[in-house]
Amino acid sequence: MSELQELLRTCREIASHPGKACRRAAAAGRKLVGVMPYFCPEELVYAAGMLPVGLWGADMQASLSRRYYPSFICSLLHTALELGLRGELDMLSAVMIPNSCDSLKGMAANWKYGVGDRIPVVSVSYAQNRRIPAGEEFTLSQWRKILRQLEELGGEAVSPEAVRAAVAVYDRNRSALLRFTELAGQHPELVTPGDRCAVLKAGYFMDRAEHSALAERINALLESAPASCWEGLRLVTTGILADAPALLDILEENRIAVAADQVACESVPLRYLTPETEDPLLGMARRLGTVEGCSVLYDPGKQRGRQLIELVRDSGADGVLWLMTKFCDPEEYDYVPVKRMLDEAGIPLLCVETDRQTANYEQARSAVEAFAEILRETKN
């Protein structure tokens, strides 16, 4: 097995067994803090000497969570809560829960009264009017409040230098992963959709410094690889989640590569680095003001649509695959205007509904196969 294959296998192992990686970190004496989507200040967890762990749910059947959430709440939140209720996250010392969407607004209480005090909640608020000075100031005030809570949790004060160092670790990771997504798009013959997802996903369960080293080595190997002679299709993916293994396998089987993505748990947070400021927390607040292309952030001009069109053009993709998380309001609202923007730009779009609790993607298989056939015909 080549070194590249070995490294990709390592990422797959971590991404598909996150509990193992987390328990290892906990056994080494490091406190772990769960971080729910979206845009929590995880750099502050890192600065406080703890390990942030991404909580984006899991592919499983939720049952205990139904005591708290009705069935028409998205499976990301159902399964994230389910993991907590089942005690599978007991290695966490706290969980950060933002209020980015209506379903998340209910999570803090569901967690508090369901999972209980053994994993306390750190509530996260930030400004939606994030570009105006008052918005930046409000987000900054919240980051300061959260830092105080984390200091209490970690048992020691966190210096501005520690925050600055953590920000540097995260920015390095963002740069490395963004470069990886470019290289993966250029080398579909070496990086399958499943591999691509695994490299990005593994970072949610690893120390970001270690993850950067891993990603940078993968990048170096891809950079030295001979030019690709890929003849399959290339799509840009968009949505909240893009990690359903069955669906990624269907893409691979149909010789479809992920050219680039605008997915909330993948590239969306990677594109924006932290501006340098005297107070590093201000830089973090300012960074949030620059983020575009995510349905849970205020986007009055639907920059998301424009960004998607640019991604398709820049990556030379054949179309867009929208991975629609079932019962996700922000995504379902975005779909109509963004689809229209893509239609007007002449970009083909396929929307596939995804759900953490779906074991069978055969319906999606037919849709992907039909879409691929149309794209191939157009290409030829």
Next chain:
Amino acid sequence: MAETAERLPAKTVLRQLQDRIAQDAWDAKNRGEKVGWCASNFPQEITTAMGIPVVYPENMGAAVGAKGGGRRMCEHAEGLGYSGDLCSYSRINFAYADLRSCPEQEIPFPDFLLCCNNICSCMMKWYENLALELDIPLILIDIPHLDAMECDGDRVKYIRAQFDDCIRQLEELTGKKMDYGELRRVMEVSQRSSRAWLRAVGYMSRTPSPFSGFDIFNNMAVACVGRGTVEAAEAFEALADEYEALAQEGKSSFKGEEKYRILFEGIACWANLRFTYKALQSRGINLTASVYGPAFSFLYGSLDELMAAYALVPNSNCFERELELRVTQALDNRVDGAVFHVNRSCKRWSSNIYELERQFRAKTGLPTVTFDGDQSDPRCFSEAQYETRVEALTEIMEENKARKGAADRV
């Protein structure tokens, strides 16, 4: 004319006032003035003080639902690509924006949009889409969901800055200047309306309640759209006086004997309003507690307190405050049980509904039932399920009453 108006029942005056406010918006539009579409819990003090006409798509969604157009309009929006899982008010509004007509109710098309996300985040996405679709300016006052019992200074500062910013933008958009003396006057009138509204709904605590609780659903539209006007304040004062007079005589406008009193949690099922009402009324059940009382009463003494008041609206509060609101209403108004609406349209309201029900039951010791429904899409409501749940609740309330009666006799 004034004397005639005084003789009219307050609910008629309120209905006429609602019609007049709607007509005023049409007249303004026809005069060439700029008209806005506005979120229901947007700080109305701004537009009222500036004399800027606004209309409320959420109210239209409720009215269209109540008049039987909900399903048709929702299905049209679904044809445009909107998921059937989205808020039915927003689907009705998207359909109207596309069709530009609606036989059940029409509102003038907007020149700008005023959004406030204190009641839900979906509001923000809905208005983003409208702004793009209609190619008009959108102003958002972002009120972050509370993570504590009170609204902190950081939030007040942020909301205040947006409030001031909104005024500046509206001045530019409409050419109308804010008169801060008028703003203070509107704030005072709004307080007067809010106090009168609270006094009126407060009479639900009397036994029997002097009115059918479902009247709240009819009267709250003016509390939402017109509370900054003297006419609304006077109408709510008249309503409170009428309720007071009935209460003093031990009379009620509720049809039949008030055997049981309940808290009704959630938005009304507008498309099934008659059915949901009759199933209760026919069993002698009156609605005597609802969060809609405090929902449209904004009490404040200063501009900063006004900012906090808009952060403390139902659905913007932390869970513990939401629970306290319901428990207080239930205990103050001496209810015998509660019905919880699991509203398919409203993920914010539904995302804690089960825990809310459990803790409400634990804190009050009262029986509760839930039912599945929707605010304006009748496809999500089952008459059979509702009937069965209400029947079950009635049986428990009956048994509790019998037990209490037996204990009192000992």
